[in-house]
Amino acid sequence: MTKEYTSGSNSINPLYTNYQRDKFFFKSFTDLDIEEAKLVLRWRNHDNVRKWMFNNNIIIEEEHLNFIKTLHQSKDKAYWLVYKNDKPMAVVYFVNYDKKSCEWGIYINPNSIGSGVGLDVQFYFLNILFNAIHIENLYAYVDKQNVENLNIQKLFNFEQHPDVEYIDNSPYVKLELKKQNWESLDKEIKQFKINQLLNRK
Secondary structure, three states, rough: OOOOOOOOOOOOHHHOOOEEEEEEEEEEHHOOOOOEEEEEEHHHHOOHHHOOOOOOOOHHHHHHHHHHHHHHOOOOOOEOOOOOOEEEEEEEEEEEOOOOOEEEEEEEEEHHOOOOHHHHHHHHHHHHHHHOOOEEEEEEEEEEEHHHHHHHHHHOOOEEEEEEEEOOOOOEEEEEEHHHHHHHHHHHHHHHHHHHHHHHH
């Protein structure tokens, strides 16, 4: 059964909660079995994934598994393995969480890169962040050379900060999405989907 966080609950921590959104199931890393843990490590270490990470080194299995074991104690970060119709598709996460803001990230199953599934995953994850976890401001740091990702974030109403920040000598663009901008976009997307359904009749 899917655990669902509701505002005002004192017994369920949203950082360790599983979420269901349409066909997508967000499974907390704290609930992963060993095979799922090894799967996300293979994705994380894939050349097409790690090249965009702050830390683009190969992660060893022991380090990865120990990291997952400590997540249930964390108060400022959380990770989820995302399934679509029971098929693992992506990993989403946030760090530097202070109950009002956080930085988020995503990486896709390397075999699904370019399929467009990342757009759906991002939409539903932003829905969780703003509507279930109730953050006010969301941030992202994107490698300046990752033009495709930067263009995607513009579609989601992220505002780009003018200054480039260097992390390990690589240039990163800081992006910000405020809750009111998300709510406006969310309304537009829902209306678009409704219009699509009406036009099919």
